[in-house]
Each structure stands twice: as structure tokens, then as C-alpha cells.
Amino acid sequence: MAAHPNTVPVSLAVIRGAMGLLSRAVPDLASRVAVDLFMKPRRFAAPERERAILAEATPFEVRLGVETRIQAWKWGSGPMILLVHGWEGRGSQLASFVQPLVAAGYSVVTFDAPGHGASSGNRSSLPHFAWAVRGVAGATAPHAIIAHSLGCAATTLALRDGLATQRLVFIAPPLNPSDYVGRFGEILNITRPVLDKMRSRIEERFLRNWSDYALDATARTMTTPLLVVHDRDDDDTFHAEGAALTEAWPGARMITTTGLGHRRILRDERVIEAATQFIRD
16 A cells, blocks of 8 residues: 555545544544554456466355355365465465466365455455465365465464464565554554554454464464565565564575565466475475
8 A cells, every 4th residue: 555655646645634633633433443444455356367267267155154255266186275365365366376286286276365356245354364264274175375475474373273284385474464553554644542542452353462463473383394485575575574484483494586576476487386396395
């Protein structure tokens, strides 16, 4: 959502102005509005290259509880590889991995997280993502998981809560997703007291402290082999975060790329080849 000060979209400028005024005039209401904005992802249409790959898949649904419907897709046969997208993403963003993995003898499953893509709902969060990873993994028993951005955090929390898999590839992982609350506050001009109240409301909603989402602490308890791939020019999650996660995770390896940023890295042939080889090793 960040933009150059001289090119701030009108809608964002209006929200910044409104949240600045509301934060100072009615802080309790501002914190409620902030929670709603923080948990409301934007949906983006898939480009043709992604739609073409989805058209070759077998679609299916996974139900989470009574109301949440997760849209998923499957290709191929053999040991299953689960693909997990990031915040405001979609399962098809990792579609470039499908053909190489199927050719290597694997089946592949991807899905849209709650409030994303073709799945139900219009609110989401890291706990929602982790819930979806556990649910889809429970229905498909993945041999390995390839995750991007917030999907890496969700997968780590799902592992902490009992998910089992043989191999992991994390692309552009965050270190501590809770740090992004500060960025959210800066982007929307939310005062620190209101931001703190927003944190408290979210803690109450999910019955977890923010510290529970710190991946550096959780990583030290992990035993699943992990490959981290991170680009030096990533402006969404920083290369230093991937490096720190690799250092904290016992036995993890890291590949550094340059010039691919946060999303083009998902279509890079060398990255896809390295991930496929790591899963096969």
C-alpha cells in the first residue's frame, strides 16, 4: 500500500485524513475501524497466465467450520506439494511451480486463503491463514510445502500447532509479522495509542498475544528441513528477515537472489528449479 508522497492514491489520502482525525477525536472508535481495515484484504484479478494453469486443474473445496469455504485446485499424481500464497495474494500466484513439480512426479495443490481469491469471506488475518493451511493440509497430507510471504508465517504457526510435513521452501518470509502493524499505522496515519488498542482488540479476538506470532522464537523449535529464498531487492519483506529466520531455524539453508523483488521471484526458473531439487533431495 505504500506510495511515494507525491503519488498517494486519492482513496488512500482520504483514508489517511479520516483516520488521523478519528484517532485524535474518537480513539476508541478509531481502533475499531483500524481492526476492520487491518483485516480486510484487497482482492486482485489473476492474469491470463495464471488462469490458464488453473483451467488445467481439478478444483475442489475444503470447509473450515460451518461458514468458511476454501477454494482449492489439484494437478498431477504422486506425493503432494502444497502451495501457500501471501497476504492479498491468491493460490495461482505460485502456478509457475505446478508443471515442474508435476513433471518431477508430484501432485500439487494450491488454494485461496479466507477472504482471498475465490474463497469465502471478506476478512482475513495470520490466524485465518494458519487455520486454512492446517485445514487444507489435513485434507491432502502434503509431502512438502512451498509458501510465499505471509504464507510462510502461517505455515510456521501451523507446524507449531501440529502440522507435519517432510520439506519446506519459504520464499520471501517475514520474520515477525507483528512488526507490520507499525507500517500499517504509518501508512494510514493512525496514532500510537489507537494502534496499541487495535493490537489489544485483535489479541482478544484470537485469544493469543502478539508475541505468539514471532517467528524467530518459533523457528528455534523447528526440525523440518527448510530452504529460504529471498531477494535483496524485496521491499515488502526484507532480505534481512529471511536471513534471520534461516539463522534461527536449525539446519536451514538460504538462497539469495537479486533484482526479482517480492513477486517476480515466484516465476523465476532458477528459484523454481532450486525449490524442486530441494524437495527431491
